Amino acid sequence: MIEFTFAQILEGLLLAARWTVLLSLVSFVAGGALGLVLLVMRVSSSRALRAIVRIYIEVFQGTPLLLQLFIVFFGLPLVGVDVSPWVAATLGLTFFTSAYLAEIWRGCVEAVPKGQWEASSSLAMNYFEQLRHVILPQAARIAVGPTVGFGVQAIKDTALVSIIGFAELTKAGTIISNATFRPFLVYGLVALIYFVLCYPLTRYARSLQRKWHAAR
Template sequence: MLGLTIEQLSYMLRGTGWTIALSLLGFVGGTLLGLPLALMRSSGSRTARLLSSAFVQIVQGIPLPVIMFVVYFGISIGGYNVPALAAAGLAMTLYSSAYLGEIWKGCIQAVPKTQWEAGECLALTPTQRFVNIILPQAIRIAIPPTVGFMVQIVKNTSYSVVIGFFDLTYSAKVLNNSTFMPFTVFTIAAVLYFAICFPMSMIARRFERRLQRT
């Protein structure tokens, strides 16, 4: 099929599976770290805002492949033999959290101030106002850009090839080196990436259109 054997196609599909696994790891880790960052960026504490802002600026100012190198070899220098999956997952977590934190901070701040004032009029505490009034509205606003960013996470997992992590890009690279059919191999890889990303892009657009109608 397309000049490749069933075994070779299966090899690329295994790489695709690991791409999905790394994407999920990066998104879940980014969510767990990104939400506190968004809250810190939106808090009334100047110290919290400065610390979270410094983290975001540092991570966003460093290319993802460099972050992967630093995590992978930095932990190794400490005497720990870290698996490529763990290093890539940690790097993706740091990268995702910085961007998700900014996305969610913007969504929290996009909730009209009158909603905060309404909660204050009801004599709710700041925590009650945030949990019961602001957060549900912010989540609704955040769904389209969050799903859209998940597409970027999937595509950026390809950078894990720099530390030897076995994903779709790595499997395509190995097959290309053995078959010398770069056009065929990387076209198939592109189709597989598209098959993962396109449904998420459509979901993000659907949510965005729904928000515009309401």
């Protein structure tokens, strides 16, 4: 057993938490960008586009994230594409995030009264102008709560990438716990760090909802 002080254990976990935060930000931003594209396709008048996006969403919502990470990390090398744990984790979380955000935002868009579509159409706006200037600004107010809520979930989902060897917070906790034989202390600190990362986001979402009256 290797002797570590409390400060050394905490320092090791905080260093690993940087990768958790970075992975969360990259996958959420990339997933949000892809989710926005999927949203535009999902609410378009084209049946083919709607069908493609619906299948995409059902596949990624209907299968475990852990399985998706396995397919990316172990499947791509089978077709000649070698990926590092970082790339595999980013791709897997991006696809997973985009599917959920696209569906969350679709519900918010559909919550906007249909009269808004008709009114903007009467002003000779095309489809993209209607979305940009009329529909999405209203849907954004409704989407604040669920989007930030899913962002909190996305941070916790990064713990699954430890299974493919990416050294984020949970993986570092396992390594340190095996080295020190102090699992209660180590995993207690891991849980505390996740709480510190997620709780402010939850509070911020609630404050935005009160400010914008999204609940109404």
